[in-house]
Amino acid sequence: MAKVKYYYDEDTLSYRKITVDKSNYYRRILFSVLGIVLIAFFGFIGFSQIIMSPSERAQSREYENLKFHYEVLGKRLEESSNILSQLQERDNNIYRSYFEANPIPEEQRKAGFGGVNRYKNLDGFDNSNLIKKLTKEIDVLSKQMVVQSKSLDEIVVLAKEKEDMLASIPAILPIKKDDFYVASGYKMRMHPILKINKFHKGMDFTAPTGTPVYASGNGKIHRAQRSSTFGKVIYIKHGYGYTTIYAHLSKMKVKRGQDVKRGDLIGYVGNTGLSVSSHLHYEVHKNDRPLNPINFYYGNLTLDEFAALQKTSEQSQSLD
Template sequence: MAKVKYYYDEDTLSYRKITVKKSDYYRKILFSFLGVILIAFIGFIGFSQIITSPSERAQQRELENLKFHYELINKRLEESASILSQLQERDNNIYRSYFEANPIPEEQRKAGFGGVNRYKNLDGFDNSNLIKNLTKEVDILSKQMVVQSKSLDEIVALAKEKEVMLASIPAILPVKKGDFYVASGYKMRMHPILKINKFHKGMDFTAPKGTPVYASGNGEIYRAQRSSTFGKVIYIDHGYGYKTIYAHLSKMVVKRGQSIKRGDLIGYVGNTGLSVAPHLHYEVHKNDVALNPINFYYGNLTLEEFANLQQTSEESQSYD
């Protein structure tokens, strides 16, 4: 049996019975029911956030792991881009400069990609921006690596050409050290036979008749003949504008059109032509201009030997 409730009426100074309308009763029940439903819903949401299924937890861990690796790859890409940037700088300022090649313009190295919707297919994912940025950085780095790779291929080709050139330029004495006595230098001299003041375009190496004479660089024999002035004389074309002359020989062991290497035997010291004693007259030309041969012995002279040779060449008399 339901309990009867009363309230104190101050006007009549007596207790009166509390009567509840049916509408109020039903409204109270409805509000209580809605409250229970609301509490249950809030509890379910909170509970679902705390307690997830094993597959959901695995999926969440996988997503977090993927995001971590994306960030790690992005960091490695930044490091690779930094290394590539340093290589590009050395390529332009050292390698290409050494081989006298034009540097690659910055706009060519870092040219963009065509198409505004190039990465549109990567939209619509939870981490679309991360994926798009990573893909874009990979594309840029890949293109720069292609440009750099082509540049290094060019540098290798230039290096091989430089190697050929360095082997061709006259760089050693035409007569071995110890085989000659005195060398007369490149300057104005009184000709010993003609008795006129004449510029001596080469160096004279005094040595016994039959002393071996060697090619000072790789090249091709373009003349091997007898001359009234030079006697038996050999001319070598080394390429790159360089030529050398070996005069007053007693014997020649090469012929026109023959390819030779630096250090190959080409003849022997003699006293042919306008010569007063056995010696080798040696000249170096670049683009048909005679140069001082003493600057082309760096291949087998020490600094001390070079200084001594330079001194004796200034003081001695020419033999042709």
């Protein structure tokens, strides 16, 4: 039989029976049970830590530390891979495109490794899958970096060649633009001496005898000699298939085999060879085929000056 409990009511000056709310009663029981369970759980954890040997606790800490560092390494590998991907994209779409080099195929950049047992020696560890995954990612990233490094080495070579090529291609007028006017352009015309219709392979710049003549691009003097047709004439080999010719000179300032830079003085305007007046006959050849020299003055002409020069060359008469 359950005991009945009373309390003293000061208002009525009498004892009253204590009644218990069943919902509160059951709630107290539930909290008591939960408390016992939690105490037992944490007690077990603490006890298990107590009963672990020092070496086991050290191994546990080492394992957690190793796992943490693997996670950090994985994130760094992912960041490095993203950076490399951006570099690969710029390499193919900007660098190699600019230097007219073929892009590296995606399958070459991300080719896998042969052999199904490549990472067999990493089996048998507590974290073999994690170790194998990171090792494979490192191997793939390393290979992609090797491919990219070789590509950048190639780009450096191409850049040096491009720089040399841009400096070598004829790109300026052989006479200062204030010292001449155009007598004839690149076209068919009647030769003033031979009196035959003949294609004029260059441009004639009328200028006083003794007007300085300059190399239009870097190169090597191939010939510096006298010719029955061109009189005193200079040939410059610029490389990359380009050759320029400077004819009817009064005097030559260079010798065969000499290296010259764009803008170097090489001779003076004259009236030697088959020529009717003092002028410079100038030609540009690519792979032994003559080209219109007017397309190679972009280094020191504005658009308006180019248009005026082009118009004059189409209306003029040859002097040689």
